[in-house]
Amino acid sequence: MSRILVIEDEPIIRTELRRLLVRAGHDVSEAGSVQEASVDYALDSFDLVLSDLRLPGAPGTDVIAMCPGVPVLIMTSYATVKSAVDAMKLGAVDYIAKPFDHDELLMQVERVLREGKLTRQNAALKREVEQAYSVGGMVGTCAAMREVFERIRKVAPSPATVLVLGESGTGKELVARAIHAQSPRTDGPLVAVNCAAIPEGLLESELFGHEKGAFTGAQAAHAGLVEAAHGGTLFLDEIGELPAAAQARLLRMLQDGEVRRVGSTRPRKVDVRIVAATHRDLPRRVQEGAFRQDLYFRLRVVEIRLPPLRERGEDLPALAKYLLERACRKLGRTPATFSPEALLALTSHPWPGNVRELENAIERAVILADGPVVTPDLLALELPGGAEATVAEVPEASDSTAEEADGSPDSMEEYFRRFVLEHQEHMGETELAKRLGISRKALWEKRQKLGIPRTRA
Secondary structure (H helix, E strand, O other), X not given: OOEEEEEOOOHHHHHHHHXXXXXXXXXXXXXXXXXXXXXXXXXXXOOEEEEEOOOOOOOHHHHHHHOOOOXXXXXXXXXXXXXXXXXXXXXXXXXEEOOOOHXXXXXXXXXXXXXXXXXXXXXXXXXXXXXXXXXXXXXXXXXXXXXXXXXXXXXXXXXXXXXXXXXXXXXXXXXXXXXXXXXXXOOOOEEEEEOOOOOHHHHXXXXXXXXXXXXXOOOOOEXXXXXXXXXXXXXXXXXXXXXXXXXXXXXXXXXXXEEOOEOOOOOEXXXXXXXXXXXXXXXXXXXXXXXXXXXXXXXXXXXXXXXXXXXXXXXXXXXXXXXXXXXXXXXOOOOOEEOHHHHHHHHHOOOOOHHHHHHHHHHHHHHHOOOOEEOHHHHOOEOOOOOEOOOOOOOOOOHHHHHHOOOOHHXXXXXXHHHHHHHOOOOXXXXXXXXXXXXXXXXXXXXXXXXXXXXXO
């Protein structure tokens, strides 16, 4: 049910409109002037304002500025071109001339309401995407990530091609989305293509399109993903897996701004910004003859290198907490926290799968958790050698230990120090590591880092 405000000084017309709109299923409020409407109602709470142009006091168009974001449909007995143009210039979505046909009015009202709903949905979706994929969603304060953010900030407004390098799972697509969101192309499409996921025989057709009859099964013309990204950004993930023929076509597109569909002799102009990504060593691929050198140089106009998670130690606690909050929202769970042991396990794990592995481990833990605290056993981290990190009942920490273990890197190190010193006299290294949810190697490394001598063989 939509909320509609009718502003009309003629009581008979106002009553007729209210009855008509109520029968159509709307919640209708009334006012006799703009002043009365502004006093009696919160104007921005309506889905549509239907206002007469000529009213006692201020004209109906004055209500437009009073309810930003709410569509205003103007009614007028003076349906001249000038009055319509003036109303539209002031921000009215449309106008309708009196006397109006009831069906015509209802159709116009439904159209405006439908368009308003789509606008709000698109705005909400855009906010959600920006929250999930903007640079603000890429948590990090270490020097390497600050450099990544600075490069994104500098390159995004330009049309330059960008090459994003990093191990699998480091967030290369997030960089592409952040570049697109901060570029002048933000209102255009962002088309993401995993070059390794498309069979080699279909890759050229998928990227550049094909004409009817170009090959067996091509029963109709097909626009490729490059054309789909016209006016926006094309993200080519795993660019190092691109076969030679597709590399040649991509190079021609970068040089000439044109694509030629498979089976066509006519080139088509495209306006596309390329962001490519790979975990491969492209210079080595060039030396091996598996990747074109001229294409490599075309792609790396600006290079952004993402650090692996194991090199972002100071970022990990904040990143883990951010991913935990997001997982709870996504799964509809109450907010959760990490136990001190779980945070220690997270900071000690090598994370070969990088941020993707961390995100999956946290989401799994949220799904399996029975309460608001995530413990190491829920994370089920795999230790070197294939075993999983499981945690037995951890001895109750002293009050001072609990006070210190607030989740910051310093307090986690203090918690580790206290726990080891309190229990190493009656536990072996294997038992200590198991109770902390880390590997023996990680336990040894933390001992070395914190200068905690081993007193039990």
